[in-house]
Amino acid sequence: MKLALIGFGYWGPNYARVLHDLAGVKLTVVCDRSADRLAQLRARYPAVEAVQDVNDVLGRRDVDAVVVATPASTHGDVVRAALKSGRHVLVEKPMALDAASCDALCDLADSAGRVLMVGYTFLYNAGVRKMKECMAPDAFGQAYYLHATRTNLGPIRQDVSAVWDLAPHDVAIFNYLLDERPQWASAIGTRVLRNDRDDIAFATLGYKNDVVGNIHVSWADPNKVREVVAVGSRRRVVFNDLNDVECVRVFERGVSATDVTADSFGEFKLLVRDGDIISPKIEPSEPLKTQCMAFVDAVTTGRRPLADGRFGGHVIRALAAIEKSMRSCGAAVEV
Numbered sequence: 001m002k003l004a005l006i007g008f009g010y011w012g013p014n015y016a017r018v019l020h021d022l023a024g025v026k027l028t029v030v031c032d033r034s035a036d037r038l039a040q041l042r043a044r045y046p047a048v049e050a051v052q053d054v055n056d057v058l059g060r061r062d063v064d065a066v067v068v069a070t071p072a073s074t075h076g077d078v079v080r081a082a083l084k085s086g087r088h089v090l091v092e093k094p095m096a097l098d099a100a101s102c103d104a105l106c107d108l109a110d111s112a113g114r115v116l117m118v119g120y121t122f123l124y125n126a127g128v129r130k131m132k133e134c135m136a137p138d139a140f141g142q143a144y145y146l147h148a149t150r151t152n153l154g155p156i157r158q159d160v161s162a163v164w165d166l167a168p169h170d171v172a173i174f175n176y177l178l179d180e181r182p183q184w185a186s187a188i189g190t191r192v193l194r195n196d197r198d199d200i201a202f203a204t205l206g207y208k209n210d211v212v213g214n215i216h217v218s219w220a221d222p223n224k225v226r227e228v229v230a231v232g233s234r235r236r237v238v239f240n241d242l243n244d245v246e247c248v249r250v251f252e253r254g255v256s257a258t259d260v261t262a263d264s265f266g267e268f269k270l271l272v273r274d275g276d277i278i279s280p281k282i283e284p285s286e287p288l289k290t291q292c293m294a295f296v297d298a299v300t301t302g303r304r305p306l307a308d309g310r311f312g313g314h315v316i317r318a319l320a321a322i323e324k325s326m327r328s329c330g331a332a333v334e335v
């Protein structure tokens with residue numbers, strides 16, 4: 001399978017490394033608008049062709065599939081052109097900036113029989129996979145809420161807000177962990193860095209059965225945090241992407257309301273369970289490599305990838321509702 005990479009900025013070089021070394025695929029060409037970036041590419045991978053125009057990729061015969069790692073605002077156009085030229089596509093998040101574009105791209109991929117996958121790296125992260133295992137209903141109990149924090153100083157994007165840059169990861173993780181999509185969103189955002197995009201946001205998503213998912217994103221916070229917490233009636237499960245030793249921790253403790261009547265509490269009482277704190281063993285793996293292998297598998301077997309275009313579209317619907325709610329001071333918006 002011959003692959004092209006479009007976008008060799010900050011994130012693209014990670015794809016180039018993974019694809020260059022991946023068994024069964026050949027990275028034939030890399031495209032970037034910037035001559036400086038292409039000079040970097042040539043220095044590192046002299047055997048890989050370097051071009052500046054997307055059309056010079058799509059006009060080639062030695063490209064079966066394309067990986068798109070350009071800025072978010074360019075995704076819709078680049079993906080459309082790649083699908084129209086008959087290529088399978090793996091596009092970085094967010095897939096596009098509105099739901100209608102996502103639907104159109106999915107329809108295009110379906111009618112052309114091509115794979116359209118979105119780069120939700122965290123769905124291919126062994127820690128997040130373990131977290132989902134730890135949330136199996138018999139062990140986790142009733143899901144209460146999810147909370148995600150994604151803060152750091154930048155990198156500040158020129159084309160999209162912190163919500164569109166950072167929150168796609170968390171919405172995707174929530175949807176994956178719960179196997180659902182949110183029904184409503186309520187969010188507040190602020191612009192502290194004097195640009196025309198929100199740098200900070202606090203967003204709440206409402207899922208079925210009153211489960212809420214809260215997301216805090218910021219690129220104006222000197223403390224880097226990459227954490228997702230899930231609380232259920234029987235346990236609390238924490239994924240901390242910055243903790244290499246214990247990236248998942250399970251607190252075997254919980255509190256649940258019961259309708260068993262007890263004299264001292266009247267109508268109901270709260271049952272508190274106390275237990276161990278466990279850090280399950282997780283085999284080390286590189287999420288981006290696992291994700292690229294899943295893309296290759298989808299192209300070669302025809303199996304739908306976990307993060308296919310439809311999944312990506314549901315994430316965009318949630319982001320659009322978050323954005324709309326931020327424009328009306330947190331009013332709940334249907335997703």
Ligand SMILES: NC(=O)c1ccc[n+]([C@@H]2O[C@H](COP(=O)([O-])OP(=O)(O)OC[C@H]3O[C@@H](n4cnc5c(N)ncnc54)[C@H](O)[C@@H]3O)[C@@H](O)[C@H]2O)c1
Pocket residue numbers: 006007008009010011012031032033034037052053054069070071072074078092093094119120121165
């Ligand atoms: N999955 C992750 O963990 C993760 C991490 C970082 C970035 N990303 C995503 O990767 C994408 C790229 O982010 P980045 O940080 O590398 O951005 P970047 O701005 O550093 O790099 C983008 C590159 O694309 C090039 N480019 C722009 N428009 C182009 C076009 N039309 N044709 C060819 N080249 C073009 C630019 O010259 C630049 O070199 C974004 O969608 C971002 O959200 C994902």
